[in-house]
Amino acid sequence: MKHIAICTPSISYGDAVSNDVFGMYNVLENQKFKAGIFAESIHTAEKHVNSIDCIYDFIKKKDDLIIYHLCMGWFKGLNILYNLECKKVIKYHNITPPDFFYNFSSDYVSACGGGIEQLKVIAGLDLDMYLNDSLFNMKEIISMGTNESKCFVVPPFNNIEVSRNLKPDFDVLKKFNDGKVNILSVGRIAPNKGFDKLIEAFYIYHNHYNPESRLIIVGDQQQLLSTYMDYLFYKVKKLILHDHILFTGKINDEQLKSFFLVSKIFALISYHEGFCVPLVEAMSMKIPVAAYNSTAVTETVGNAGVLFDDLNTGLIAAKFNEIILSDENYYYIGEAGWRRYINSFTNEIIKAKFLNLISEFL
Amino acid sequence: MKKIAIVVQRCHEKVVGGSEAEAWHYANLLKDCYEVHILTTTALDFESWENVLPERDELNGGINIRRFKVTQKRSEYWGEFHRLLLDDHNKKDFAKKPSDRLVKWPTALQEEFIYKQGPYSEGLLEFLSEKGAGYKAVIFLTYLYATTYFGMFNVAEEKIVFVPTLQGMSRLLIFLYINIWQRGQKKYCLIHRVSMNLQNCCGETFLVM
Numbered sequence: 001m002k003h004i005a006i007c008t009p010s011i012s013y014g015d016a017v018s019n020d021v022f023g024m025y026n027v028l029e030n031q032k033f034k035a036g037i038f039a040e041s042i043h044t045a046e047k048h049v050n051s052i053d054c055i056y057d058f059i060k061k062k063d064d065l066i067i068y069h070l071c072m073g074w075f076k077g078l079n080i081l082y083n084l085e086c087k088k089v090i091k092y093h094n095i096t097p098p099d100f101f102y103n104f105s106s107d108y109v110s111a112c113g114g115g116i117e118q119l120k121v122i123a124g125l126d127l128d129m130y131l132n133d134s135l136f137n138m139k140e141i142i143s144m145g146t147n148e149s150k151c152f153v154v155p156p157f158n159n160i161e162v163s164r165n166l167k168p169d170f171d172v173l174k175k176f177n178d179g180k181v182n183i184l185s186v187g188r189i190a191p192n193k194g195f196d197k198l199i200e201a202f203y204i205y206h207n208h209y210n211p212e213s214r215l216i217i218v219g220d221q222q223q224l225l226s227t228y229m230d231y232l233f234y235k236v237k238k239l240i241l242h243d244h245i246l247f248t249g250k251i252n253d254e255q256l257k258s259f260f261l262v263s264k265i266f267a268l269i270s271y272h273e274g275f276c277v278p279l280v281e282a283m284s285m286k287i288p289v290a291a292y293n294s295t296a297v298t299e300t301v302g303n304a305g306v307l308f309d310d311l312n313t314g315l316i317a318a319k320f321n322e323i324i325l326s327d328e329n330y331y332y333i334g335e336a337g338w339r340r341y342i343n344s345f346t347n348e349i350i351k352a353k354f355l356n357l358i359s360e361f362l
Numbered sequence: 363m364k365k366i367a368i369v370v371q372r373c374h375e376k377v378v379g380g381s382e383a384e385a386w387h388y389a390n391l392l393k394d395c396y397e398v399h400i401l402t403t404t405a406l407d408f409e410s411w412e413n414v415l416p417e418r419d420e421l422n423g424g425i426n427i428r429r430f431k432v433t434q435k436r437s438e439y440w441g442e443f444h445r446l447l448l449d450d451h452n453k454k455d456f457a458k459k460p461s462d463r464l465v466k467w468p469t470a471l472q473e474e475f476i477y478k479q480g481p482y483s484e485g486l487l488e489f490l491s492e493k494g495a496g497y498k499a500v501i502f503l504t505y506l507y508a509t510t511y512f513g514m515f516n517v518a519e520e521k522i523v524f525v526p527t528l529q530g531m532s533r534l535l536i537f538l539y540i541n542i543w544q545r546g547q548k549k550y551c552l553i554h555r556v557s558m559n560l561q562n563c564c565g566e567t568f569l570v571m
Contacts, residue, residue, distance in 0.1 A: 167439055168474065173446065177471060261471040285470040334469050335515070 002362065004028050004035045005059050007052065007077055008069040012043035014253060016156055016277045017071050017093055020133075022046070023157020024067060024091070027351050031362065040076055052076055059086050065361050067091055070122060073115035081125060087361045088127040092137050093156065094274020094296070095119055100192040104228040108190075120144050131357060133275040136296035154353050155345055158277050160284045163257050172258035176246075181213040181324060184263035184287070186256070186278035187270065189219045189247070191228050194269035194292065196235060197311055201269065203239045204317035210324075213244065215267075218259055220250040260285055264324055269316070273297050279305070280345045283337030288323050288330055290316075304340035305333060364498040366396040369490070371481055371507045373402040373427055374415065381504035381527040388501060388525075389425045396498065399426045401489065403481045403509065411435040411481035430489065434482035434508070443475050473511075482508040490516040499523050505539050 006025055011018050021037055025048060028035040036058055037049045050058070059066060064086040068077060071093040081088060095115040101108035123130075123144035130151045132138035138151045176182060183202060187193045195217060202215040221229050236245050248259065260266075266282035268291040279300050282289050289305030291297050301307055308319055323330055343349075355362075370385035389398045404415040411432045420427045450465045467475075486509060494500055494517040502510040505526035514522055526539075 164477075165434075167437070170439075170442055170446070173471070177446075177467060182468070261474055262468055263470070264468050286473065287468070287470050331469070338515075 002033050003058055003061070003064040004033050004067065005038050005055050005065070006035065006067045006069065007038045007055065007080060009039065009072055009074040009077060010041035010043070011037060011039040011046075011049055013046075014159070014256075016275070017069060018044070019159045019277070020091070020093065020156035021069055023347060023350070024354065027157075027354060031355070033362070040074070052080070055080060056084070059084050062086055063361075065089065065358075067358075068122075069093060070119065071095065073111060073118045078118055078121065081122065081127070088125075089129040089131060089358060089361065090122060090127055090141075091154070092119075092130060092132045092141055092274075094133060094137050094140075096190070096192050096272055100190070100272065101225075104191055104231070105224050107224050126150075128361065129357065131354075134296035135299050137274050152357050154357060155280075155350050156275055156277060157347055157350055158280060158345065159253070160281055160341075161347060163253060163281070166254055166257050168258040168261055169252075169254040170258075172255055173262060176214070176216070176259070177262040179212065181210055182216055182259075182263040183213065183265055183267050183320065184216045184218065184259055184282070185267050185269075186218045186259075186281070187268070187276075189217070189221045189229060189232070190225055192270060192272040193219075194271050195232055197269040197292075197313060197316075198267060199232065199235050199239065199241065199245065201267075201313040201316040201320070202245065203241060204314055205320045206241065206244055209317065209321040215241075215245045216248065216259055216263065217246065218248045218251060218256060221247070260287065263287055265290055265320060267320065268292065268297065269311070270294065270297060273300070276300050280341055284341040284345075286331075286334035286338045288333035289337055290319055290323060292316075301337075302340055302344075304336040363395075363397045365399060365496060366392055367399045367401050367490075367494070367497045367500045368503065369401045369486070369500060369509055369513050370503040371403060371509045372405055372408065373400050373429075374406060376406060379408065381525075384525065384527060385501075385503045388503075390423070393424045397426070398424075399428055399497075401428050401430070401486055403432045403483050403486065404429045405432050405435075405481050409436060417485070428489070430483040430485035432481040433484045434477055434480050436480040437478040440475075440478045440480075443478060447475060476508050476511045479506075480508060482512065487512055487516050494518065494521060497521060501525060503527060511539070 006021055008017060008021050011021060025035055025037050038052045038055045039049060040052045042049055062085055066084060066086055067089045068081060069091045072095060096112050098109045098112040101112060123141050123146045126147060130141055130146050131154045132141060132151060133156050135153055138153055142148050142151055185198055206213050236242055260281065266287045266289045268279060270292060271294055273296045275296050279289055283304060289301055291301055291305060291307055293307035293309045306319060306323060308316055323333060368385050368389055370382055372382050385400060389400055392398050404413045404417050405411040406414045412435060413431050415429055417429055417431045447465055454463045490513055500517045500521050501523045502513055503525045504510060505528055
């Protein structure tokens with residue numbers, strides 16, 4: 001029986017990388033192969049997750065397959081790619097350029113810088129296939145020397161169908177569905193996510209258009225980026241928005257679902273995304289998306305949301321207001337997003353693309 | 363013979379219900395001129411939406427009945443949603459205009475309310491999405507349930523005939539129903555005379571039966 005190992009530096013639960021890894025695993029498990037997940041840093045009790053050190057006992061034949069989830073620099077992973085003789089497929093999730101972190105974290109600068117260097121090495125290894133979360137990622141890896149004919153786009157698996165059947169957190173619903181207009185943004189609290197600009201845009205929206213509004217920022221706050229958090233908190237304080245902006249920190253799936261449910265629009269002013277799953281989560285719930293037209297955001301949203309090319313916060317605030325005020329536009333954008341999700345990003349569609357592409361190794 | 367579909371949440375001789383009876387009458391009126399398909403669920407109980415009947419096609423008096431399994435019954439916590447909604451609605455009781463009495467929750471929350479109320483049927487929606495174009499028209503009965511609300515998203519607007527069977531405003535609580543009705547209005551929206559106050563809500567013209 002063919003063995004398939006999905007490798008990732010770190011796995012937990014609920015983040016985009018972990019959802020994608022589990023999504024691939026579930027698809028392969030149902031195809032009657034012996035599949036396993038192998039990681040160095042494990043934060044889940046899932047029984048199919050193994051230490052990366054066990055991979056040498058699992059992958060033994062030349063036609064066994066490794067799917068390497070590339071999201072950061074990882075020396076153990078790189079050694080595996082060098083040392084194991086088997087079929088090798090890369091799933092490129094994206095690595096944030098280190099430039100975003102220069103003012104905030106030297107650790108991140110070196111981690112992301114190292115990641116980019118490894119990406120260049122892996123791009124040049126001429127492995128069997130390079131799957132990419134987005135066209136944006138694919139172009140990046142091709143620019144580093146990968147043979148174009150080996151590159152394809154497969155969006156990341158998501159947790160949307162599971163979330164749909166979750167019971168929401170009624171405490172969140174009662175507290176935040178209070179008649180105010182909630183503007184939601186979801187993402188790790190990191191400089192590339194552009195939360196500083198979002199806060200500025202919200203300041204104008206709140207003060208000039210709708211004082212009965214609230215900005216909800218859902219995302220993990222990491223100790224290594226505490227300087228960036230401090231910078232955002234300072235901005236909030238300076239703009240006297242502390243009663244109108246909520247940073248939730250890391251929350252559970254039920255709470256996350258509830259924040260989506262109580263939100264009027266989903267806003268993203270991110271400078272760098274390799275795909276951005278929260279955009280799709282919002283679109284699946286018919287929540288209109290308003291986002292900065294950058295990197296992979298352009299193709300994830302397509303023509304099913306409002307994209308702005310300009311970072312003029314006054315114009316962005318006006319755009320928020322325009323979407324929220326016009327019922328007809330509001331529902332049209334929401335429905336367009338949902339149709340984009342149904343036609344492009346359901347797990348069924350992603351599964352079909354994924355299996356079709358890797359079928360030559362199965 | 364051209365085909366017409368009628369979408370209704372339940373259809374069985376044991377079922378006593380206004381919109382279900384109306385759907386059956388329509389089917390009988392139309393069957394001489396059209397091949398009529400009633401698209402419904404396997405549920406009999408309008409609160410639990412338990413799957414009771416077999417998921418299969420039946421022919422009854424010249425009318426085709428196609429039953430689809432309910433994939434989202436009424437959730438055990440839907441009552442909490444309903445209380446939340448009533449609380450918000452009660453705060454708006456003083457409003458003079460009917461449209462101002464509607465609860466304008468965010469879209470996603472209103473949809474969650476309708477979805478968790480049931481009966482939601484993946485099979486029915488897939489069928490409408492794949493086969494809806496083959497019908498001359500798709501008639502949706504009653505505004506309240508997921509079969510109508512989500513069903514309408516899966517049928518081309520020009521095919522939709524919408525019969526909300528709403529008698530007064532008492533059960534009309536959330537704004538999203540108005541939004542979805544406007545899809546049906548591109549073609550026809552059949553309502554009863556007592557529902558004329560809907561015009562105050564939607565500002566649109568209805569065809570009154």
